[in-house]
Amino acid sequence: MENLSGSGDIHVPRRATISAIAKLAGVGTATVDRVLNNRAHVGESTRQRVIQAKRAIEAGTAIGSRPRPWRLKVFLPGEAGPSTDLLADCLQDYGARGNATIECVFTKKLEPASLARKLHACAGQGVEAVAFQALDDPRVHDAVESLARLNIPALTIMSGLEHPALIGYIGINNRAAGRTAGYLMGRLTRQSGSVLVVTGGELYRVHEDREIGFRACLRQDFPHIGEAIVVNGQDDAEGNYQGVRKAISERDDIIGIYNVGGGHQGVARALKDEDAADEVVFIGHNLTSRTKSYLLDGTMDIVIHLNVRIVAEQTVEALVSYLEKRDFKPRPILTGVITRENITGATFA
Structure with missing residues (x-):
């Protein structure tokens, strides 16, 4: 990251003394002592300011000439x-x-x-x-x-x-992210069938944009995917589990799942419980320790990731x-x- 502070910067020392932390955080030395020793009676905002000031000093970060x-x-x-x-x-x-x-x-x-x-x-x-x-x-x-x-x-x-x-x-271009998921879904599924779109409701525009991009790509380039069925799991693992398991158990034409939001563990559990992980392409977002494990065991096929x-x-x-x-x-x-x-x-x- 580029230096944001301009030509009048003051380079604070690397030794994070209590007095230096207090000056940078704009609090008293007693407050710094309470935070560093994890004592009670400190507001969360103040605690975060003290910790950030300590990090900045220890990193030798350039601090601007503003008084605070x-x-x-x-x-x-x-x-x-x-x-x-x-x-x-x-x-x-x-x-x-x-x-x-x-x-x-x-x-x-x-x-x-x-x-x-x-x-x-x-x-x-x-x-x-x-x-x-x-x-x-x-x-x-x-x-x-x-x-x-x-x-x-x-x-x-x-x-x-x-x-x-x-x-x-x-953030990322979520229409493009959804189109990417659609392209990959279409290329990975060659047989005819339907896909599930697991959503978290209508409140996150990010979910809406991903779904729009996904559907647009399927319509444009992959006619073998007939229907994109919405499963609203409320961005929750248990909600996703119940919705996906019900859909898979009721239909025999599900060839793919695209989860536009969170709660991947619910989708993965439903696929495993229905013994469908090897038959259904599963695409979702964000690389974490959990989604990494799903990629490695074959439950999940693609993770679309942003840093x-x-x-x-x-x-x-x-x-x-x-x-x-x-x-x-x-x-x-x-x-x-x-x-x-x-x-x-x-x-x-």
């Missing part, structure tokens, strides 16, 4: 799987490099009212910019407008939202650049294709 780092807040869905947890860790790492402290807040998954409340609550907290994984719901749109009135810039990550007040989107470390880097760069009135144009993020044959050396981030 920018305060950024990122909202991610809770219990969404290892990819989201890794994204939160990466965001905090890059915040330390980008003269920012980042508080990652996990909201209840697929609950737009909860996300909207937390976005509204940024008012009066000293938050200077916000990023969030969007849910396409009127209450979330209203919260974005509220942030704009408060002059708090916001951008979406991973899953976008159409709203004029947003300053941008960081969440790049998402974290560009998110921090976009927000800090906007606050510092610097131009920033996100670089295209590659849509990767992982199989068990090229998995050696592949990393989750």
Whole structure:
């Protein structure tokens, strides 16, 4: 990542003393002591600022001449799987490099009212910019407008939202990712039949875009795939398991499954319980330790992957650049294709 701090940078020492951490984090030395010794009575936002300051000092990171780092807040869905947890860790790492402290807040998954409340609550907290994984719901749109009135810039990550007040989107082209899944499904399945599209509902635009791309590619190039049947598992492993197992048990023409979201373990378990893993092509998203194991044992055929470390880097760069009135144009993020044959050396981030 390029140096963001300009010609007047101060290079902090590598020895992370309590006083140096306190100065960089904007807190007292007693607070730093409580965080480093894992004591109670410290807010999560403060704890994250202290840890990030410590990381920055130990890494010898160039810290800008601002009297304090920018305060950024990122909202991610809770219990969404290892990819989201890794994204939160990466965001905090890059915040330390980008003269920012980042508080990652996990909201209840697929609950737009909860996300909207937390976005509204940024008012009066000293938050200077916000990023969030969007849910396409009127209450979330209203919260974005509220942030704009408060002059708090916001951008979406991973899953976008159409709203004029947003300053941008960081993520892959999900239509293209869906078309890639469709192309691979069509090439890997030669016999006629139907496929299942496992979705998480209608709230994530990322899921909608992937499904649209997938269906468009099948219609255009692969007429041997007759029907794409929707299974709504609510982005949940158990929901996916029940829906996929029911569909496979009721039909004998299922030749492929495309999971546009999370909960891959439910799909894998359904395939194994129905003894169909060798007969059905299974394509999903995001390389993790779990999906790696499915590739290696043959349950899963393709993982379409994005590097969440790049998402974290560009998110921090976009927000800090906007606050510092610097131009920033996100670089295209590659849509990767992982199989068990090229998995050696592949990393989750």
